[in-house]
Amino acid sequence: MVHILVADDDVVVADVVRRYLQRDGMDVTVVDTGSKALEKVGDGTVDLAILDVMMPEGDGISVCEQIRRGVHAELPIIMLTALGEEEDRVAGLESGADDYVAKPFSPRELSLRVQSVLRRATAAHPVHHTEIRDGNIRVDPASCAVTVDGREISTTKREFDLLMYFLGHPGVVFTREELLDHVWGWTFGDISTVTVHVKRLRAKLGTAARIETVWGRGYRWNTAGDGPGADTA
Structure with missing residues (x-):
């Protein structure tokens, strides 16, 4: 129980x-x-x-x-x-x-x-069973471990889910409402929840963060080599 x-x-x-x-x-x-x-x-x-x-x-x-x-x-x-x-x-x-x-x-x-x-x-992450790499970021879905330049980063379950979702959809722009639906599983709620989690994830990943703010639309993940993605929320 x-x-x-x-x-x-x-x-x-x-x-x-x-x-x-x-x-x-x-x-x-x-x-x-x-x-x-x-x-x-x-x-x-x-x-x-x-x-x-x-x-x-x-x-x-x-x-x-x-x-x-x-x-x-x-x-x-x-x-x-x-x-x-x-x-x-x-x-x-x-x-x-x-x-x-x-x-x-x-x-x-x-x-x-x-x-x-x-x-x-x-919830399991069925799409990925092996280590995911993007630049200097390494993610092990099995253990929910995230490392940057070999240094492990502590993430909450929700931050990990958000990172996994971005990594699984590089280059795609998502509105806050869409992220709330796809990552949180809510069709209602305060979208500031998404903003704060993006901010926290960026802070933890540091210069490795590739979450780009698309003004007036939402966020997208740029793969390594596509340019910096650590714009402000």
Whole structure:
């Protein structure tokens, strides 16, 4: 059974989320502080964490950052943010969250987002079975390892999926809406999610990043030798 961690000090919200996820067949642990969330993640039994941005003993953003630096760095994470607080949403994504849901939210929507993130986290990449090379970038789909000039780069599941999608479609321009659909599997959602993930992926790949911004249209991946692709988002 899938094990979900819900970290939120709002008892009512946490209880509603717990009941909806359990109804959908998931095992749920609820904690009310950031320190308890880190402790639970540390035992290695959690398949996905839902973190509230505002909670005592470590807010959701700092907890997410600590998880991404630790041994469970690839754990899928969804951030709960306050409605209308764009800075919180962007900060959550930049800290390494795979997705966010704004409060107040539909518990059903949250459950669907959880299932979507889990599917992406466990999905295989059937198109490529051997190492993919593009310039000084090397990607091993089997181990989800990314290296640049022989140095391994840590990526979240969503960042890895985005990189794989670009590498699989070099030279093709995709709008943010198309990337949200093809990579995230959503036909709705905030396209700033794509913008932030592109920004994070570029930062991690450094000068090896070949994601080109096509103004007024979207993004495309230039293969090595086609010119730099590290334009701003």
